[in-house]
Amino acid sequence: MEKVFTRPKSMTDKPMHFCPGCTHGVIQRLVAEVIDELGIQEDTIAVGPVGCAVFCYDYWDVDFHQASHGRAPAVATGVKRVHPDKVVFTLQGDGDIAAIGTTEIIHAAARGEKITCLFVNNSIYGMTGGQMAPTSVLSQKTTTTPAGRDKNQIGYPVKLTEMLAVLDGTAYCARVSVHNPANILKAKEVIRKAFEVQLNKEGFSLVEILSTCPTNWGLPPVEAVKWLENNMIPCFPLGEYKVAGEVQR
Amino acid sequence: MGKVLMKGNEAVAEAAVLGGCKYFFGYPITPQNEIPEYMARRLPEVGGTFLQAESEISAINMVFGASGSGARVMTSSSGPGISLKQEGISYLAGAELPCVIVNMVRGGPGLGNIGPAQSDYFQATRGGGHGDYRLIVFGPASVQELVDVTIEAFELADRYRSPVMILGDGILGQMMEPVEFKTAKIKEGPDKPWATTGAKGRKRNLITSLYIVPEELEKHCLKLKAKYDEISANEKRYESYFTDDAEIVLAAYGTTARICKAVVDRAREDGIKAGLIRPVTLWPFPDRPFNEAADYARAFLTVEMSNGQMVDDVRLAVNGKKPVYFYGRTGGIVPSKAEIYAEVRKILEGGAR
Amino acid sequence: MLEELIIAGFGGQGVMSMGQLLTYAGMIEDKHVAWIPSYGPEMRGGTANCAVTISDREISSPVVTEPTSVIIMNQPSLEKFERVLKPGGLLIINSSLVSKKAIRNDIKVVEIAADELANERLGNTRVANIIILGAYIKLTKVVTIDSVIESLKKVLPERRHNLIPLNRQALELGAEIV
Numbered sequence: 133m134e135k136v137f138t139r140p141k142s143m144t145d146k147p148m149h150f151c152p153g154c155t156h157g158v159i160q161r162l163v164a165e166v167i168d169e170l171g172i173q174e175d176t177i178a179v180g181p182v183g184c185a186v187f188c189y190d191y192w193d194v195d196f197h198q199a200s201h202g203r204a205p206a207v208a209t210g211v212k213r214v215h216p217d218k219v220v221f222t223l224q225g226d227g228d229i230a231a232i233g234t235t236e237i238i239h240a241a242a243r244g245e246k247i248t249c250l251f252v253n254n255s256i257y258g259m260t261g262g263q264m265a266p267t268s269v270l271s272q273k274t275t276t277t278p279a280g281r282d283k284n285q286i287g288y289p290v291k292l293t294e295m296l297a298v299l300d301g302t303a304y305c306a307r308v309s310v311h312n313p314a315n316i317l318k319a320k321e322v323i324r325k326a327f328e329v330q331l332n333k334e335g336f337s338l339v340e341i342l343s344t345c346p347t348n349w350g351l352p353p354v355e356a357v358k359w360l361e362n363n364m365i366p367c368f369p370l371g372e373y374k375v376a377g378e379v380q381r
Numbered sequence: 382m383g384k385v386l387m388k389g390n391e392a393v394a395e396a397a398v399l400g401g402c403k404y405f406f407g408y409p410i411t412p413q414n415e416i417p418e419y420m421a422r423r424l425p426e427v428g429g430t431f432l433q434a435e436s437e438i439s440a441i442n443m444v445f446g447a448s449g450s451g452a453r454v455m456t457s458s459s460g461p462g463i464s465l466k467q468e469g470i471s472y473l474a475g476a477e478l479p480c481v482i483v484n485m486v487r488g489g490p491g492l493g494n495i496g497p498a499q500s501d502y503f504q505a506t507r508g509g510g511h512g513d514y515r516l517i518v519f520g521p522a523s524v525q526e527l528v529d530v531t532i533e534a535f536e537l538a539d540r541y542r543s544p545v546m547i548l549g550d551g552i553l554g555q556m557m558e559p560v561e562f563k564t565a566k567i568k569e570g571p572d573k574p575w576a577t578t579g580a581k582g583r584k585r586n587l588i589t590s591l592y593i594v595p596e597e598l599e600k601h602c603l604k605l606k607a608k609y610d611e612i613s614a615n616e617k618r619y620e621s622y623f624t625d626d627a628e629i630v631l632a633a634y635g636t637t638a639r640i641c642k643a644v645v646d647r648a649r650e651d652g653i654k655a656g657l658i659r660p661v662t663l664w665p666f667p668d669r670p671f672n673e674a675a676d677y678a679r680a681f682l683t684v685e686m687s688n689g690q691m692v693d694d695v696r697l698a699v700n701g702k703k704p705v706y707f708y709g710r711t712g713g714i715v716p717s718k719a720e721i722y723a724e725v726r727k728i729l730e731g732g733a734r
Numbered sequence: 735m736l737e738e739l740i741i742a743g744f745g746g747q748g749v750m751s752m753g754q755l756l757t758y759a760g761m762i763e764d765k766h767v768a769w770i771p772s773y774g775p776e777m778r779g780g781t782a783n784c785a786v787t788i789s790d791r792e793i794s795s796p797v798v799t800e801p802t803s804v805i806i807m808n809q810p811s812l813e814k815f816e817r818v819l820k821p822g823g824l825l826i827i828n829s830s831l832v833s834k835k836a837i838r839n840d841i842k843v844v845e846i847a848a849d850e851l852a853n854e855r856l857g858n859t860r861v862a863n864i865i866i867l868g869a870y871i872k873l874t875k876v877v878t879i880d881s882v883i884e885s886l887k888k889v890l891p892e893r894r895h896n897l898i899p900l901n902r903q904a905l906e907l908g909a910e911i912v
């Protein structure tokens with residue numbers, strides 16, 4: 133019988149540590165599949181975040197740097213400048229990329245750094261136990277917004293993909309989600325496109341990926357998927373925001 | 382109010398509120414998240430403000446602004462976050478701004494891990510950021526002491542116009558012990574005529590650490606030095622435990638000091654004359670009790686959750702009179718009573734001078 | 735009296751709250767108490783434990799490295815903590831969850847099929863922990879059952895006070911079987 137579901141070559145056999153129903157694991161796998169399909173495992177250098185994806189070096193079998201919280205785009209810049217012909221990418225959570233690391237991501241994008249940044253937006257700080265994230269939606273309850281995110285006190289969610297799309301340095305910006313099979317397929321296509329932009333030396337590429345955190349949202353996995361659909365997608369519309377250096381909307 | 386059972390992190394937050402803290406700026410990091418989470422619920426109840434900053438760099442600069450505007454203000458973090466705050470702390474010290482900073486130390490260097498550690502001692506007691514400055518640093522050993530020194534920290538910060546650091550560790554933050562809040566009423570800070578409040582009917586106030594003319598900066602640094610000398614003369618705190626007749630004196634602070642106390646108990650049961658000096662202020666360092674004990678004790682043993690940092694201060698205080706040994710576990714590992722006791726016996730049996 | 739207890743099991747089994755309840759009860763009796771949880775990455779899905787110290791005099795060290803008693807609620811914890819128990823110490827195992835046997839013979843071992851007992855005698859497996867707590871209190875006498883009930887009143891929100899009679903039954907059942 134033909135084997136249809138095997139582990140991607142660029143993925144290790146280490147069991148993942150994510151909570152049940154968390155879509156972080158899906159994203160890890162999609163990235164490995166794209167690396168395999170593009171045949172770039174031996175030419176890729178990844179930079180990891182501080183957040184629930186911190187152990188991604190255990191799952192991807194590629195050269196790897198573990199950056200400090202938020203600084204992955206700066207580390208990736210250093211790597212890319214030394215190895216301009218390698219594929220260099222980061223994977224970062226919302227706290228990592230859109231709070232503490234805002235400076236690094238904006239300036240890497242503005243410089244047109246030829247790297248790819250994958251941004252896992254789960255609207256919460258997963259690893260530290262459910263505090264407010266820059267992408268927490270209005271009224272969202274977190275451990276540091278016990279009464280819900282109040283726009284008069286703490287303002288509004290950060291829409292990083294839209295922000296980066298208007299910078300002249302970015303070549304490709306898109307937002308996808310991995311909450312159901314159709315969206316997972318689409319997400320993979322978009323991640324692949326972002327890597328191709330880098331391979332074609334077009335410039336900086338970013339993919340924001342909406343993801344669930346059943347644990348800190350306090351929801352069973354199935355309801356977490358619904359919560360993402362009902363609360364995150366309206367705030368963070370899916371789609372391509374910049375293609376071939378042209379703003380899309 | 383009677384005794385309540387509380388986690389160290391929550392107790393330090395409540396103590397800050399009682400100490401008059403009205404503003405808290407922080408950023409999540411384990412193992413101290415219960416502090417900002419408590420403040421998020423509690424500060425609005427007393428008309429204060431909790432704000433989660435986008436980074437520790439922002440948090441410490443929010444502290445700078447609030448302190449310069451006359452408020453009692455606090456921030457808290459652990460290892461990596463405290464490292465990011467160092468630039469701001471240097472500016473606070475330079476501009477002579479009071480505030481309280483809590484560090485629930487975790488294993489380093491780098492991302493390390495979230496286990497308990499004492500490896501930020503050098504950073505805390507030697508200044509940490511750039512320039513010639515000191516912080517008042519407390520190293521409490523119980524949840525009650527954590528509460529007491531936190532309330533006092535706000536007073537000292539205002540009295541000396543200096544940042545005060547509370548150096549805890551992961552265990553102290555997570556541990557529950559009974560505490561009593563002896564301060565019934567929320568305290569208020571003194572008048573701060575130097576603060577920015579809008580220059581109505583007075584000359585404008587300037588909050589700065591910039592002294593472009595070398596002679597002026599030297600004068601400023603000498604003024605800071607005079608202040609640090611005064612703090613050194615007045616604010617050293619420590620506890621002595623069975624040191625009067627001790628042959629071997631243990632030196633430890635925080636959680637490690639608690640374990641060492643049990644080691645002293647055990648040694649005394651076995652007829653070994655052991656004692657413990659437990660610094661409560663880590664800066665200024667209580668050097669006198671060590672120097673005095675060096676006249677009669679045979680040896681010292683410093684125990685830390687690090688590769689040896691406070692041991693330098695113990696050696697300076699003992700000043701070569703007697704040997705000072707070191708035992709430490711690091712990387713988030715807590716030394717056990719048995720390990721420390723074995724070390725005590727080894728030193729005594731090895732016939733230390 | 736210096737009682738140093740470690741309770742260990744999987745996260746989510748109520749290991750932490752069991753320890754807190756006991757600590758609270760000790761405080762109500764004016765004893766010196768401390769509670770330290772394991773914290774960190776091992777909590778997520780893995781093993782969790784807490785250390786409880788209850789003493790007549792001031793507690794020198796709340797960090798428990800050689801416990802006088804250990805309560806075990808999962809297999810991995812048995813291997814980890816049986817080793818460190820003081821000679822002559824008390825080891826209570828929830829045998830509904832742990833099939834392995836203790837190997838040391840210089841300690842007192844008590845096996846309680848707490849989940850089955852809770853289900854058969856009280857019709858609610860959620861109080862299995864409390865049955866074990868009842869047995870532990872009977873064997874060590876560190877606090878009284880009444881103090882545990884007192885602390886439940888303080889720890890539980892008012893609307894859950896209807897659970898208190900069931901908890902008392904569980905404590906008494908635990909005390910009865912050992």
Ligand SMILES: Cc1ncc(C[n+]2csc(CCOP(=O)(O)OP(=O)(O)O)c2C)c(N)n1
Nearest residue numbers: 182183184201225226227228257258259410
């Ligand atoms: C300088 C610094 N500050 C804080 C932390 C603690 N910390 C670890 S992960 C994290 C945020 C995690 O949230 P996010 O980036 O959204 O990733 P997620 O876990 O949700 O995937 C924080 C604040 C740290 N490691 N370093």
Ligand code: SF4
Nearest residue numbers: 150151154184258345
């Ligand atoms: S805490 Fe949330 S984001 Fe992290 S692994 Fe668990 S479900 Fe996923």
Ligand SMILES: [Mg+2]
Nearest residue numbers: 225226256258
């Ligand atoms: Mg997140």
